[in-house]
Amino acid sequence: MSASTTKPPASPSGLTLFKKLWPMARPDGHLYVASLVSAPLLVALNLAQPYLLKVAIDDYITVGKLDGLQTVALQYLATVILGFVLNAVFGLATAVAGQRLIRRLREAILKHLLSLSPAWFDTRPAGELLTRGTSDVEALGETVSSGVVTIVMDVLIVFATLAAMLWLDWRLTLCLFLLAPPLVGVIEICRRGLRKHFNGMREGISAVNSYLAERVSGVEILQLFSAEDASSRRFRALNRPYAESTIRSNVYDALMYAAVDGVGSVAFALMLWYATSSFGVGVSAGLLVAFIEYVNRLFTPLKEFSGKIAILQRASTALDKIFSLLDETDHIPSGALALPKPTGSVRFEDVRFSYKPGPPEADILKGVSFEVKPGQVVAIVGATGCGKTTVTRLLSRTYAGYRGSITLDGVELSALRLSDVRRAVASVSQDVQIFPETVRFNIGLGDPKLTDEKLMSAAELVCADTLIRGLPGGLDEPLKERGGNLSVGEAQLFTFARTMAYDPTVVILDEATASIDPVTERLIQHAIERILAEKTVIVIAHRLSTIQAADLIVVMHQGEVSQMGTHEELLARGGRYAELHDAGFSS
Amino acid sequence: MSSPAAPPPPPTPSVWTTLARFTRRYVLRYWVWFAAGLLFLLGTSWLAVQIPLELARGIDALRQTGDLDAVRRSAVTIAWMGVVLIVVRTLSRVLFFTPGRLLEYRLRTDLFAHVITLQPSFFASHSPGDIINRASSDLQFVRAMVGFGILQVFNVVATVALTGQEMFRISPSLTALSLAPVLLSLIVVQAGINRFFTLSNQAQQQLGRVSEHLLASLQGVRTIQGFNAEGAFLERLRERDLLYTETNLKMAWVRTIVMPLLPIATTVSVYLLIAVGGPMAVAGQLSVGQIVAFVAYIGSLLFPLRGLGFMVTVFQRGFNSLERIDELLYAVAEQPEGPSPAAPPARLAAIELHDLKFAYPDAPEKAVLRGLTVNLPAGKILGVYGATGSGKSTLLRLLTRQRNPEPGQILLRGEDGQAVDLTAISLNEWRRRLAVVPQVPFLFSESIEQNIAMGEPDPARLTRAVRRAALEADLGALPEGLKTTVGERGIMLSGGQRQRAALARGLYRDFDLLVLDDVLSAVDQKTEQQLIQTLLELTAPGPDGRRPTVILVSHRLSALARADKVIVLREGGMADFGSHEELLRRCAVYQEAWSQQQEQAAAEPAAAEVAS
Incomplete structure (x- = not known):
């Protein structure tokens, strides 16, 4: 739970919120002007009607004068028609403005969220954030379309009606x-x-x-x-x-x-x-009629007033929550240097890191150094909590704020443009992410440069092509949320295909440990072999075959590199790797 | 997992059957409320007509006779009527709306109580989302029909009849003339309302897609950032949002152009009243007071008539929703055991499968089980091994009767030698003697102890179950131990903790048959062996000589190695049945899997810890 839900939010003044909202409403300024201009006119027309009725009754009907009665009647009709037109202008202008504001706000929210660091999301339930983008935004749009402007109108009606009544009697x-x-x-x-x-x-x-x-x-x-x-x-x-x-x-x-x-x-x-x-x-009969009409006009807004106040309150709470979200600044800092053609050499030198500020002894990484040459496969092994996942998170810039040096192609990671790092390094995590979209979108992630041929050849590389061809809709097959219509293994194959289609220079691979049926397991094993052969890979390895295929094995223990070497070297040397290896055989 | 569909739907009852059934069971129960409400409603309508009439009398008295006492008498009468009107109108609304709410309560609780007794075959064709929809929004529509709808019917009829009659008495021609624009506009407005609701459904769906996209974007934020795909996801949002807001704008058109036609029509009526009624009054055909009454009548018709359009829609939607609710409320539960079920054997000696075949109703041509014949001895640990799609889960579902097998295919043999058909015994009785731990643990958002006990927790049993399921260590790490609320679907717990909590739930109760569906996939090997040890202890004969049976499904052969017997399933058939050693000797599928897993186990020293 975020702090804002546990303690009552301090309500900032309406004016502050309005000032923040204005830039987003500004492009539709003309619409707001149109509705603000039509509102008083509309009210005036509305008030003219009972008066014309009074005139018709007192000055013509009661005194038996027919001459000119039709003119008054036509004037009355004119106010009706004009009122209808103005009402339409007013209603449509506010509706269009409200809908556009909804679109802009929603886009701003998603854009901002996507720019925040992944760690920020760890403590925020997705459901709560979703509320910002859906019901909060809706509440605001509703306010613009039917809240604020009609409240202004209602207040105008109440005061103008009172004024008219006072003037008459x-x-x-x-x-x-x-x-x-x-x-x-x-x-x-x-x-x-x-x-x-x-x-x-x-x-x-x-x-x-x-x-x-x-x-x-x-x-x-x-x-x-x-x-x-x-x-x-x-x-x-x-x-x-x-x-x-x-x-x-x-x-x-x-x-x-x-x-x-x-x-x-x-x-x-x-x-x-x-x-x-x-x-x-x-007091004439006409005056009474006019007053009856005015009283009706006076009470109708009163009936709805409390409902509208509630809408306004809801909107101001929503706006407050939305803006406090937009004010979040937990971004991963981006450097300025471009990296147009990365070769994939990676170097960790005395890298230290902690997720929370604390003494150096509490660091998750306590001085990690190793090097990956272009085209190499480096396997990281070690027990849970040894820091191997943290190493990959730092390289993929999921977390910032390391000490020591991490270089990509000889350039310090923090000095590089964030998007360039992410262009060069891609990770396949255990946490398989499938979007409720078509297979095509899930593999290409909407990149227009990726043609169907390119997508299929990427899929072919990781043995996912037969799977795609087997689906009724092929690439157009819609996938369900979190891959509901796929097995875990199949979903894994799709994320491999996604990575190959993205074509990064360095692949970070976190081998899954979930139980997968033997047939898919063989496909995945095969796919991993292909990735290892094609790319510079840093792999958090669980499969013996993967570890054996590595050019370098980095054995980590409690945030430090305890051993490094190839499978044969490490076995010959004895120590932690050999222990792990033997333990594996005996269990 | 395959998602089987329901058996062929029963013939749909006609709207009238549905309505009659609903009226008898729910509406008539509240007839006293409705009758009293009607009485007050009639009073309301009568007063609403009398007030303008009295007003007209007062104005005419003021203008023509100058009899001030008569005017004052009118004024006092009107004031009284106004006060009484407030009371009577309040009562009529309360009397109509309250039974609607009571009915909603009763219908929702009945619906829930019935739905949760239905078989999985029903849930295969009705997703949770669909059921929730029917129990929430459809129910609201039915309630609106019963409360608001019935009130409106009487209200419109009474107001239009009484007001119309009074207007007609004053001047037939003026009545016809002033009502014409109102009636014309009603037709257009009704079309507008229909269009509005169609659009509103469309907008709801489009908003659903927008929020689905937002949620997926939030959950996939690491992937999106890692693949520089922010632009593509924003573009998708823009596309979907545009569709949604365009529908909203279409609704705004209906709202601002079509809907105001009715109030506009009433003002046109007032225009006609001046243009035509004015000269009539001058000619002495009607009094000024009557013109004033006319203006008031037109005003008082506006609200009921505006409600008329919505009333038609309320009934249309109400009928539709009622049919959808009816479908759930009267869905028939499969009951192969009939009204007088047999009792399961007091002590189980064996479960016999005789040529057990099964296909899910949605794919009748695809046999999931194609003839299993095997005698499963009770009081043992029985392993089930097979690849995905080999029919393991289906076999378990049939044994627990989450699906009903054909009669004669599964028999329960007692120690007395008598065999009873599984489909002939009482389902409740059988379920009380089962304990099941499913592959995907499902926890409710309650405390851990409530999740384990699934009812009133018993401390001694809880302790035992927690120890057996190796959950003790986890509890120590949780803020409130057994009382910790686990959140929706157990979100507060790790995958392993969820699995162990579900296991504890299974081990909490006394059982004759324990079914474990691949529950060992997410635990490390040490825990796995510990649990197998527990199972071995469980199947040891109790003080009364009772020996529970355990059926253990697993991918991991290391877990099955200690089972008494293992069934190897392959594509719905039985590939082999024997002890671990026998299978290693003679079953090719088993051998291959064993050597593959041994090799993997070697490389997984760390993996086991990751998963725990």
């Missing part, structure tokens, strides 16, 4: 103000109740759904261990609080809806009463 308007306190009170009570139960509902449904998902996924285990009844009881218990919150929140929801609606009727009564008072002598 200020005493009557003030009289209607009497209704405001009870209404606001009821709305506030409902809002609090809704908010309280809304949280209960959200937590309740998410508990219900995750329990459901998990039990259905593990249904075989439930059945094999006769836990069906216990699960059903638990599920019922989880559902109860959710059902209760929904039922309670319904009461508030219904009351709020009914109160806003009913208070309009009470307002009618108040107006009629006012008309009979000494102040109301001049």
Whole structure:
């Protein structure tokens, strides 16, 4: 869990957030201007309608004057049509702006995430980061399309309507103000109740759904261990609080809806009463009609106001989270030197490294030195925790901050351009990564220069070609998330093919230890032999055949190189390698 | 692992059967709520009509007679009506919506209780995602249909009937004229709503693809960076996002151009009221108060009519969803044992396979097991060896009845010499005597002890199971030992720890038959041998002379070497059956695998530690 979820985030002011967001909204400035210009016009048209109605009733219908009534009626119709057009302009402008903002934000988030160091991801659950790119971005887009701008509009409507009412009859308007306190009170009570139960509902449904998902996924285990009844009881218990919150929140929801609606009727009564008072002598039928209409216009935004405030709050939380993600700076530093044609000579000299700051004794690597000449195969062996994986991580620039010297083609690794290092060195890890895309994309990773022929010849090199031809869609076959429709061994072959298609100078190979069926195992063994023959390879080896084929074996022990040499030399010399070797035979 | 599909789907019931069944079992239960709700709804509609009428009376009194007392009486009446309206409307909504929620609760818990009793053949054709969808969003649609939908039907009918009638009484021609634009717009708006929901489904799917891509990018960040593929992944995101936002924009068009047509139509009605009703009033055909009432009526029709469009959609979706839920709720569980199952033998002497054949329903022509005949003695450790696809897992599934074999192909012979067909015995009874540790350990996001006990934990048994599964050392390293919550699918634990926890779950219960499906793949050789030792102890006769049987599937022959007998499977048939020594002498497949693994083991001193 990141710190931001454990302690309540300090909410930065809306203005700061807005300033940060503005650069992304800026290209659509004209759209925001269009909506901001159309909003007051729209409000004005809206307010003109009840007034025209009043004019029609008082100045024409009541006094029996037909001449000019049609003109007023047509004016009314004109406000209707113009209002429709303006509403469309307003709605579309905000929608387009909102959608574009969504796209830009999402792209910025992925781009930024992809630039962060892999270590940064170790402590962040992917699911949580995904929320930044999906629901948080959506919440923001929603705000732009229907939140901020319509809130502005609602506020305009409320104030403009009040102004119009005050202008028509200020005493009557003030009289209607009497209704405001009870209404606001009821709305506030409902809002609090809704908010309280809304949280209960959200937590309740998410508990219900995750329990459901998990039990259905593990249904075989439930059945094999006769836990069906216990699960059903638990599920019922989880559902109860959710059902209760929904039922309670319904009461508030219904009351709020009914109160806003009913208070309009009470307002009618108040107006009629006012008309009979000494102040109301001049109150005409038209004025009453206009006021009825205005009161309706006044209450509708009030009904939706709390919902919109909630949208705004959600958006500002989302924005805050998104920006704190975009502010992360844990990048692997890139050097400036280019490495156009690497030959693949690698040299480690007294390399020391620790994942966490601490005393030198706690270092994972305590002065590692070895050299790999172009075309060579170097095998690193040693027990878990000896530092062999760390060596490969430093070379592939997955981690930065080593001491000592690591050179590629004689140039210090940290001085080289990051993308050039990654162009020259590629690793095949045990953690096989298959993307939910086609086979073609999984092997070529979207590189447009890699034609189908090139992809297939890379696949052929590592014995993956028959596998691809055997798939119904061939290269177009869609693969499932994490290689769901492949066996572990098959997925491994695809990642070999990916590496060969990428054609790096140096390959870092971490041999898998997963149990793989004998047929695929033979294919993989064959593929590894081909890679060893083709490339400069640093391999974390588990297979005897691989170790024997190495030009140099580096035996590591507790962060240091304890022995170096070929298989025969090391066996002859005795010591740790020979021990490991013998232990292997006897077990 | 192959994913077999369901047996041929049972004939789909008609919509009416579904609806009738649903109404009887769920809706009618709440008829009192609905009846009371209807009563208050009628009250609401009646008041909503009376208020404008009283208003018209008041205005006319004010203008024509100048009878201020009459006006004040109207005002008081309206105020009362307004207050009563608030109460009555609140009650009508609560009375309609509450049974919807209660029904949702009942339906969801029933659905869950039923679904988890269904066989794997059912889950093969219904993915967890699909089931969750039906239990969440489909259920919401059904609830909306029952609560909101029914309320709207009555609301629209009552409001339109009462208001329309009142308007018609004032002026038939004006009623026709002012309702015409509203009705016209309704047709267009309905089309818009349908389009909107189609688009909204499409947008959901497109958003799903966007988020799938984001997730894959996050999980594959090392690969993407290592292969300089950031650009390609951003480009993919752009493509998918563009599709999604374009659909959203299409929705915005419907929302801003089509949906406002209804409120616009009501303002057009007001225009007609001035243009046509004005001259009528001047001619004395109707009063100014009546014009005011008309304006109010048109306004009060707006909300129910706007709801009408959604109501049609709510019912369409509700029916669809109901059918999808019905399919799960009435899915039939396979029950070859019939209503009166036999009891399994009290003491097992042997499990006999007689020409055991099996093919998954989705590929009936592809025999996974093609005739196994073997007598498996009880009280022994029986190894199963074979390559991927040789039928090992299928054999286990049949023994545990996760799949049902044909009758007569698997017999359980008791020590009394009586044989019972596996498919004739009570499934619950059989499962209580089994312990299974699957190949891929599945842990629930609960504490380790809950995962092991799968019910109320018993301390003594827990300790025993933890020791036997070699989980003790792991527990010491976890923050809360046995009480540690393991996270979704056991994410807090390492692969080896998950495997051992699942093993402890199997060893927790008393069993006659323990099935271990390739559980030794992720442990080092020392642990492996330790576990084999435990198994040997387990199969030693207990105080009552009971001897449990262990079936051990493994790729690793070092584990099988100490089994009493090993079945070697090859492409669904039995290649051989014998002790380790016998097989090394005479079984070519076994010999080849043995020498290959011996060579590998030699090179793997470190590998074993990596995996642990």
